[in-house]
Amino acid sequence: MSRQPGTAAVVGGGIAGLATAALLARDGWTVTLFEARDQLGGRAGSWERDGYRFDTGPSWYLMPEVFDHFFRLLGTSAEQELDLVPLEPAYRVYPEPEGAGPSDPVDVPSGRDRARALFEGREPGAGAALDAYLDSAREAYDLAVDRFLYDTYASYTGLLDPAVTRQLPRLLPLLTRSLEDHVARSFSDPVLRQILGYPAVFLGASPDTAPALYHLMSHLDLDDGVRYPRGGFTELIAAVARLAAAQGVELRTGARVAHVIVEDRHARGVRLADGTEHRADLVVSTADLHHTEQTLLGPAERTYSNRWWSRRNPGPGALLILLGVDGELPQLAHHTLLFARDWQRNFADVFGSPGRIPDPASVYICRPSATDSTVAPQGGENLFVLVPMAAAPELGHGGEDGAGDELIERAADRVIAQISQWCGIDDLASRIRVRRTITPADFERDLGAWRGGALGLAHTLRQSAVFRPRGASAKVDDLLYAGTSVLPGIGLPMCLISAELVVKRLRGERGAARLSEPAAEGSGGA
Structure with a gap:
């Protein structure tokens, strides 16, 4: 009524x-x-x-x-x-380097044809496998939008719709196995696996706990493309x-x-x-x-x-590091991801008990100044760095210019050094003019976030x-x-x-x- x-x-x-x-x-x-x-x-x-303006939350x-x-x-x-500005590449990936020098970046393009070429170039046969993977991702996404996302579940009538029940043989395996397992069935290259598994973090989960149904996320960045509101x-x-x-x-x-x-x-x-x-x-x-x-x-x-x-699982916390930097940073795209080699330990630090700040971390970096001249002074760059960490407010608060709690600021120093090494920006630390850290303790205090969760x-x-x-x-x-x-x-x-x-x-x-x-x-x- x-x-x-x-x-x-x-x-x-x-x-x-x-x-x-x-x-x-x-x-x-x-x-x-x-x-x-x-x-x-x-x-x-x-x-x-000081002329640097940062989004402190969503950036995709x-x-x-x-x-x-x-x-x-x-x-x-x-x-x-x-x-709205389309981004090209959609994002850049730096795998953990083998030695002391920087790693070779992998640019992930928007659009299936170029994504297929990237995958095939890294692993023979992975191009065709990506086509099948993205076809499935699109079907899952369309089903989610048409049948699940806009349902209040005030009743279960929608779940009994023949359009849904017909899909059960295909849906059940996607609900009962993890995204990590689903990706591993089709791809061997570790970087490709990480590219397809990392979207679980955007859902507040790890690849080994997110249902394989969420492979639909890859339709959004690889098929559909990524945009930025200027x-x-x-x-x-x-x-x-x-x-x-x-x-x-x-x-x-x-x-x-x-x-x-x-x-x-x-x-x-x-x-x-x-x-x-x-x-x-x-x-x-x-x-x-x-x-x-x-x-x-x-x-x-x-x-x-x-x-x-x-x-209940509160999802991950996050260590946010906002950096205003002198000079240009062409090594970084608008969106850049750093993937630690020890994937399992990284997520165990974030979602295990006791929770930690991973080291080395899998890091997300947004450089909006690559696309938008309004977010940094002329000749400067704006970096929003997100380090998934445990939803653990007890690890401490952030602050400006190194004034946060010691454990937090030491972790931020490590992440800045990691970006410097992996991306080949030797003088990054000396070029920082504005610095602020934000932590789960700040999310809890300022936003009322349960256990300081960054997402929900x-x-x-x-x-x-x-x-x-x-x-x-x-x-x-x-x-x-x-x-x-x-x-x-x-x-x-x-x-x-x-x-x-x-x-x-x-x-x-x-x-x-x-x-x-x-x-x-x-x-x-x-």
Whole structure:
């Protein structure tokens, strides 16, 4: 049954909160959004100093059709709102070198034909194997988008659809074996295996725990290509905030929600940290689910118990190193990955117990200044370095110019030296003019992230699709959830979909169909 619009309070000003607020307002709700920090964006934040501006979160623009669909729901388009630049190469890889010198880079191109040539050049027969792998990845991706990602799972009707049941013989092996095993069945070259396995990290998992179904990720970078919104991902946040405001949403920053008001098992608004109350007919929390349930709700109002949380995987933490560097760095592409040879130990350090910061680490480097002149002073470079590490806030806080906790800053020094050696940038350390480290302890303090997780609940089998937390409280009516902790999962596109799932619930729409776009309304389009 469709819910009549009224007043809504949205907790959290990340992309999920902004998108939820915009879509609710489009449906006639009177919406106020509350963001604890002075800046919108949440994990997709921004930091600037001395002319260097850094995105502090997401940096890969994938699944473009999800963004296109969201913008069309609000009467516009990605092309109108963003200046999207295709990246070539899609990314560069540096394997761990054999000796003391730098390693030879491997440029991974966008587009299947060139990707096939790269694979065949490294391993005879791997080109044909990649074709079959990407055909399967595309089929899995299309199935996920058409049948799983836009389903609220308010019922299991969608899972019984013949279009899904017919796929079960093919799906079951992809759900019961790991991505690592799936890749190893077709490829022997260690670098090719790493290229196909590393996307598991974007899902908050390791290749040996992510279901093989997630080989669909390779369709996104190798088949579909990689783009960058000029100005950085802060421009994406600004665009969604602008659309929310245009729909009439009141955006309140510096407004920390301390409690969800619950009366007679119904959410009735929020109480802020300063004691003021904002009454509403509906509350949607896009804050981290653990923070929402453990901090904003009382014990009797929580859907998930402490025992439930103790058995969940928070995904990886991250050591972020933001570097403003003098001079050019042609050794690095817009996206660069450094792959440690001891793959198993690397992921054991990140996901094992006790958790560690790997050394040497598999490192991701974003150099947006390769594409965008607005993010660094003339003659300078902007580096965002991400080191997957344990979600372990006890390892310490980061800081500016080496002022973080000693263990963290020593690890950052090692990573800078590693980049210098592996990529052949001998003088990198001496050219650094701006430096900041960010850690799981900072994610926990600043973003309310459970155990300091950098992304959200890992996409292991038991934390994906129907097994992932739903978008509605089981204990409190009129309390809905969106964001990385709940369906459908991690990443900017998933957050946009989670916002759409809120609207589907309120409209009483079930199944896996997307909301109708304005141009298609009345014509049966989706």
